[in-house]
Amino acid sequence: MAVEVQHLTKRYGPQAAVDDISFSVQRGQILGFLGPNGAGKSTTMKIATGFIPPTSGTVTVEGYDVLTDSMAVRRVVGYLPEHNPLYLDQYVAEYLGFIAGLHGLRGETRTRRVSEMIGLVGLERERHKKIGALSKGYRQRVGLAQALVHDPAVLILDEPTTGLDPNQIVEIRALIKSIGQDKTVIFSTHILQEVRAICDRVVIINRGRLVADASVAELGQRAGSGVTAIAEFEQPLDAARTLRRLPGVTAVEPAAGTAATTFRISAATDSRAAISRLAAEQGWPLVGLRIEENSLEQIFQSLTSEAAPDEEQPEPQTT
């Protein structure tokens, strides 16, 4: 296991920011760490990097305990903190050189690593600019570069894509995905598409508690309703009954406000192929067919809102 979190709890006074969380990440996995704002994502990551100590429980990274072997953990972890703090009055290359120096890189090796990182994240043209003069997207790249400069085995990224424009988000995601090919990556986000786009596995936490730990595919099935396909036809059709008879289809309903041109078809698996064949047989003018994008969102919402009410009551003592 690259990262192992066991019964991790962090209390601030009476309030538990993280409450008895356990999960583990295998080598080479990309783990999406998901949760609404204030769920305890950052706290967990700060503990895993050795920045703050846990109240109880253990975290080991590459076999090193964050409390007893803090220096070893820091050597194998690359960390991009939330809000990506940087020294705005340093130059890009200077800053990366400084961070590399903190990791004990010297002379030739340091210069080479810094150049490699600048190439990797695409900052060649900005390397002699001050960080303060860079746009947010470029700063994020600097943040990623500093997390990678010592070639860590484990990468912990706290909301690496917040505040970026759509193009930048796509770029950063691609970067994370390519990095993830030979490193273990944990990254937190509250955006679901991101998880679908990059991750192998998802851990969802809410109000400090673990509510899901599954692969992206498993999580999709967990919704119960399976996959919802949306079929759109050129003109209103009385197709509901016929669609319902397709194998595996559990429910068909006309989408709201579309005057029976669009149907939501729920099935256990992806039913798009069957729907298009059916439409061809029946001679229906099919103009659109897609999987409903929201299914993961709905799972996320149901997972993170159902835990909310019982939190209001005095919670049982967990010691």
Add this chain to the structure above:
Amino acid sequence: MFSILQKEFNAFFNSLIAYVVIGVFLVLLGLFVWVLPSSNVLDFGYADLGTFFNIAPFVFLFLVPAITMRTFAEEKKAGTIELLLTRPLSDWQLIMGKYLACVLLALVALVPTLLYYWSVWDLGAPQGNVDSAAVVGSYIGLALLAATFAALGIFASAITRDQVIAFIVAAFGCYLLYAGFDALVSLNVWGRGGYLLAQLGIAFHYSTIAKGLIDSRDVLYFLSIIALALGATRLALATRNW
């Protein structure tokens, strides 16, 4: 540690801080030592740098806290402290790196004042008629004083994320330690305890060293204050409470 020292020291010279600190230090002392009528060496008529060594602590009193105030407060406010504390770098390495950078800057400000010594040496009649031992002692005293103020300043910066508070706390703390005890002693309530109380202040030990008498007790006093302040900094940092 060397990485931190280098980064901090570069930061001083890349921003205006270093130039302002050195400039103000030299202008102020230059005025007192050579120009202002009540204190200048030329009117005084003795080849002596007493004025310089009496005024310098008071200039350091607010310049050193100005140097140190940003060390931790700024990192905490900007969040960059998280970058540093998740690197393979012990708390001590971080503290010492920053501390030594501040001390070094204060010492750099002192270097040009060696010209004063040369001037006075040259003006002496006969030439070179200066109490050189006292001057050397005073310089050592001044260096220790700056080092002590820097340690207090670093501590003040470690307990807050606001640079203004760090500055005020540090300046007040330094003043208290430098002159506060003497002021207390002047209250006529201590009897024989007054002498002991005076020994707790920096001024007592500084003045001994400034006479050219480098007593291990005085050096030890400065070193203990520095160790104490830096130890407290370490504790403040370890709480991660800001």
